[in-house]
Amino acid sequence: MGTSQSSKGPKNGNPLVPPWADQAKNGGNKNLSGFRTLFGRFARSRDISSLKGALGRYSRQVTGGGDSANERLGNIVSAGGGLFELLNDGVVNDQNSNPIIDLSSLNGLSCEDAIARISQALSDGSEDADKIQTAMNDALVEALDGKTTFNPQDITDDVLIETMICYLTDSIFIQVTMDAGKSWNNAQSAKELQRAENELHEYISAIVDNHMEPKISKNIRSFSKSDIIKIQKDVITEVWDEWKGYSE
Template sequence: MGSVTLAGAGLFAALTGAPAGPGETSIDLGSLAGLPCELAISAISQALTTEDGDSEKIRAAMNHALVEALDGVEVFDPQCITDDVIVDTMIGYLAESIFLQMVMDSDKAWNKADTPAKAMRAETELRELVKVVVDKHMAPKLSKNVRAFNRQQMVQIERQAIIDSWKEWEAYQ
């Protein structure tokens, strides 16, 4: 999930206003001020998603996380990107990325449910479980001064949360 963590670090940098280094993707959130929030979210995820095998998963996870973190915001304002929004976005992004990877890895397992309703319930429960696990492993690391981290530190935090989440998922099965 290397491209997931790199894209996550780019999302983190954009949200914290960190400057992009050579070869790093970035977006100026100030340029999105005044746009309807859903258009700003789309612009952010489009700008930060590279075109590779994980691009759809990354874009979907970014959109999902930003929609949840900015719930209730109608018009985008960079000032609404508080530390709490950053933490919520990063946890939501990584949780959704892991969830989507698990669904992809499970292949046809979802087809074994007796009914579509049972499959949807199982999917919802898995999504919630993954978010709780990611939150448990990431939130304590991000709870202090979230803006003090750099991209590489965020990549390391994400990677460790992925490892911890997969270990917990394997123990849960």
């Protein structure tokens, strides 16, 4: 099915880079310097070779490869498993089999309210709650585009597939954005910054879609939560491996 729709960024009117992603605190990693230099060139000129060089450094040096990236994104990947479980099974339970949230209770709410409740319930207590909520909100807004009232019957196979691809896309986008930090300031204007954000999002969307869509496009309803968690991890590894090969 592809996710060309999602490659244009969120439709909810919010900027692609969330306000809390001004990450001066991410400057402690000495390996960020080369990545940020190249990323700054991309932000200034939107040169694709600079972006690819930056992502190559990001994979090899900043994050230390796919395994380390999966560790870092572990909470986000687990929350993605919960999102799939909710949309596929209709309910997510806690360890005592008590419902945390179920889709039927959201029927008739505005989509905005229902999406907010889903992202809140599935991120509650996580140290990555802000990232999870932002990625879930944007993914569900994309997948349910045009819907104003939430109806669980609207969660078709295509909606489920698009939601999961968009969720992982936005999760990776947010993390790269945070680690890029002040290198975004190399953009010449707010308009140029928005263009650079859009181009980064499109680039990540295309590569995630390329690796993930074939894994989930058939029999999406047959997967379990653990299956989806593994698929997300596999996609992260494959994306990082591809980036690792990018030269400067």
